[in-house]
Amino acid sequence: MVKAKGFVRKTKQRGAILRVLRNTDTHPTADWVYQEVRKEMPHVSLGTIYRNLKTLVEMGEVQELCYGSSYTRFDGNPHRHYHFVCNECGKIEDLELDCIDELNKVVAREVSGRVYDHRLEFYGTCAECMAEESVSSQDA
Amino acid sequence: MVKAKGFVRKTKQRGAILRVLRNTDTHPTADWVYQEVRKEMPHVSLGTIYRNLKTLVEMGEVQELCYGSSYTRFDGNPHRHYHFVCNECGKIEDLELDCIDELNKVVAREVSGRVYDHRLEFYGTCAECMAEESVSSQDA
DNA sequence: GTAAATGCAAAGAATTTGCTAGCCC
DNA sequence: GGGCTAGCAAATTCTTTGCATTTAC
Numbered sequence: 001m002v003k004a005k006g007f008v009r010k011t012k013q014r015g016a017i018l019r020v021l022r023n024t025d026t027h028p029t030a031d032w033v034y035q036e037v038r039k040e041m042p043h044v045s046l047g048t049i050y051r052n053l054k055t056l057v058e059m060g061e062v063q064e065l066c067y068g069s070s071y072t073r074f075d076g077n078p079h080r081h082y083h084f085v086c087n088e089c090g091k092i093e094d095l096e097l098d099c100i101d102e103l104n105k106v107v108a109r110e111v112s113g114r115v116y117d118h119r120l121e122f123y124g125t126c127a128e129c130m131a132e133e134s135v136s137s138q139d140a
Numbered sequence: 141m142v143k144a145k146g147f148v149r150k151t152k153q154r155g156a157i158l159r160v161l162r163n164t165d166t167h168p169t170a171d172w173v174y175q176e177v178r179k180e181m182p183h184v185s186l187g188t189i190y191r192n193l194k195t196l197v198e199m200g201e202v203q204e205l206c207y208g209s210s211y212t213r214f215d216g217n218p219h220r221h222y223h224f225v226c227n228e229c230g231k232i233e234d235l236e237l238d239c240i241d242e243l244n245k246v247v248a249r250e251v252s253g254r255v256y257d258h259r260l261e262f263y264g265t266c267a268e269c270m271a272e273e274s275v276s277s278q279d280a
Numbered sequence: 281g282t283a284a285a286t287g288c289a290a291a292g293a294a295t296t297t298g299c300t301a302g303c304c305c
Numbered sequence: 306g307g308g309c310t311a312g313c314a315a316a317t318t319c320t321t322t323g324c325a326t327t328t329a330c
Contacts, residue, residue: 112267
């Protein structure tokens with residue numbers, strides 16, 4: 001479980017992966033990152049992508065999002081923030097809402113352990129999907 | 141994506157699965173449910189477990205929790221509530237904290253779509269794991 | 281020079297699916 | 306009795322891993 005590695009080297013591959021993640025706000029899957037990195041580095045392997053994504057998460061450079069039961073998604077924004085998920089199209093948007101650290105304290109009173117962090121996600125229908133819905137209901 | 145099924149039948153298998161989930165607060169995995177149901181119904185198949193868990197989630201009888209990148213876990217408590225997750229042992233506890241519906245409204249102002257729901261999870265170290273940590277640090 | 285990282289491919293783990301027989305309504 | 310379900314097993318899908326080679330420091 002604990003990785004006793006001396007240090008982490010800088011590699012072109014990891015640099016490219018991080019750059020791809022920093023330049024998008026789409027919260028992509030590992031495979032999407034793979035396709036992107038391949039454009040400038042045709043020989044990267046998926047294994048390298050997965051290994052580096054894991055490393056980047058451990059380094060705190062990237063966040064791992066687990067939504068629904070299919071793919072894991074990655075968030076190139078390392079700062080704490082909340083998300084809005086569209087139930088129709090699956091899109092994930094970053095929210096500007098300030099993080100509410102008092103929540104941790106409230107919970108700390110109830111839990112006998114220690115509370116360090118929290119994750120908050122909102123669900124609904126995004127503007128585009130609402131527009132589509134009203135169009136198709138007019139058709140009917 | 142849309143299942144155009146006429147109706148949902150009651151079956152012994154689904155009944156057993158729901159009973160197992162209602163009688164535990166451990167937020168088990170599909171496989172754990174499988175092992176439990178097998179005790180009273182040795183011929184159930186894992187496929188049936190997965191199919192029914194999916195159906196139960198769609199029916200709103202059960203909640204699906206996705207934490208970390210490994211297994212999906214299921215929560216037999218159909219009411220909205222928050223969770224506390226121990227980062228050390230992975231245990232998930234239900235919280236008594238009242239759900240804060242105002243949060244949806246706050247976010248609704250920022251998002252151009254519609255916000256229906258939210259999910260809030262706290263992370264930390266549970267009491268048991270904290271006890272173990274202090275013991276092992278005394279050993280050192 | 282040496283340990284860490286890559287590429288490639290094969291293995292693994294969790295979940296889904298096709299098909300026939302059986303059970304619910 | 307018709308159609309949803311179960312059982313069984315094979316298939317998928319996403320992710321991890323072993324190993325020889327390459328690369329960063």
